[in-house]
Amino acid sequence: MSEISSNIILVILVTSFATYLSRFLGVVSSEKIKETSKIFKWFNCIAYSVLAALIARVIVFPAGELSESDIFIRLFVVVVSVVMFLFNKRNLVYPTVLSAILLALLNNYL
Amino acid sequence: MVNSKYFFKGFKLIKSLDSPALALGASFIAIGALLKNIGFNLEQSIFSTFLTYALPGSLVMAESFLVGASLINIFLAVWLVNTRLYPMTVSLMPLLLHKSQPRWKYYLSCHFIAVSAWLIMKGNYQSIGKKHRIDFWIGIGTGTWLIAIVSTIIGFLASDYLNKDMMIGLAIVNPVYFTCMMVGEMKNLQINLSIILGAILGPAFFFISPEWSILYGGVLAGTVAYFIGELK
Numbered sequence: 343m344s345e346i347s348s349n350i351i352l353v354i355l356v357t358s359f360a361t362y363l364s365r366f367l368g369v370v371s372s373e374k375i376k377e378t379s380k381i382f383k384w385f386n387c388i389a390y391s392v393l394a395a396l397i398a399r400v401i402v403f404p405a406g407e408l409s410e411s412d413i414f415i416r417l418f419v420v421v422v423s424v425v426m427f428l429f430n431k432r433n434l435v436y437p438t439v440l441s442a443i444l445l446a447l448l449n450n451y452l
Numbered sequence: 453m454v455n456s457k458y459f460f461k462g463f464k465l466i467k468s469l470d471s472p473a474l475a476l477g478a479s480f481i482a483i484g485a486l487l488k489n490i491g492f493n494l495e496q497s498i499f500s501t502f503l504t505y506a507l508p509g510s511l512v513m514a515e516s517f518l519v520g521a522s523l524i525n526i527f528l529a530v531w532l533v534n535t536r537l538y539p540m541t542v543s544l545m546p547l548l549l550h551k552s553q554p555r556w557k558y559y560l561s562c563h564f565i566a567v568s569a570w571l572i573m574k575g576n577y578q579s580i581g582k583k584h585r586i587d588f589w590i591g592i593g594t595g596t597w598l599i600a601i602v603s604t605i606i607g608f609l610a611s612d613y614l615n616k617d618m619m620i621g622l623a624i625v626n627p628v629y630f631t632c633m634m635v636g637e638m639k640n641l642q643i644n645l646s647i648i649l650g651a652i653l654g655p656a657f658f659f660i661s662p663e664w665s666i667l668y669g670g671v672l673a674g675t676v677a678y679f680i681g682e683l684k
């Protein structure tokens with residue numbers, strides 16, 4: 343095995359260990375937490391708000407490919423997709439497919 | 453072992469109308485293409501999604517690898533971005549715990565905790581008796597995980613044909629899907645406030661600390677939402 347490829351394997355192992363750690367500790371803590379308890383409710387709120395924070399950050403301050411599009415175009419695409427989701431019996435296929443096409447088009451022609 | 457009736461009930465949810473297959477597929481196609489571009493081979497790319505299966509962590513890994521970060525730095529950066537999996541696990545596993553089920557199922561299947569599988573489980577667990585929820589969850593997790601792995605392969609093989617416009621299009625699918633899923637989850641005051649405040653405070657804290665913005669913003673938003681909900 344060359345040095346670079348053994349290095350890649352190490353990077354993958356370190357990444358997966360860093361990821362599994364939070365999941366593992368979460369299960370350990372869960373053993374003592376009842377679903378009716380206040381602490382469960384609090385963690386539930388935090389889980390939803392952390393996810394919302396993550397998604398909002400990806401839309402407002404993206405890294406990678408998305409950062410090459412205009413923020414107002416991204417926000418417009420997200421709003422249109424959510425409206426479409428709400429008025430289309432909560433079908434997720436249309437808004438997701440539309441969002442990709444819409445963003446690619448607007449990014450090129452605006 | 454795993455009850456196959458409940459396993460497949462969960463597994464089949466990836467074919468449903470609110471299936472994350474499309475969103476997950478789009479993002480992991482992008483990951484597959486990205487991993488190829490930074491010099492991973494096909495086996496390494498599959499291995500990466502197989503073992504990590506969390507999108508932001510894989511992106512951070514790719515970025516850190518590109519700039520030649522040390523293993524310790526990669527560990528810290530990935531751990532930081534994936535700390536959100538901790539409150540997600542704590543707010544999911546107590547719903548699935550049952551005395552008759554062996555512990556290894558929980559320690560193994562927590563690997564499937566990622567936004568997509570988590571949101572589906574949160575939306576569906578009440579329809580399953582507590583005893584069988586873990587098997588149902590393993591079904592959901594296996595389904596979403598397989599989609600991620602297959603899409604990584606597709607992305608890796610198709611990377612030469614993916615132009616800039618297609619990559620930008622693929623990149624928006626995931627946040628759009630999850631925004632819709634979150635809007636669909638808004639059912640009570642506490643959750644609604646958690647989601648709205650999180651979406652405001654996450655980006656707001658970016659100006660103070662880009663690395664810590666999601667945790668700071670998320671924990672503050674969730675705590676405020678919890679107390680407001682408890683007062684009502």
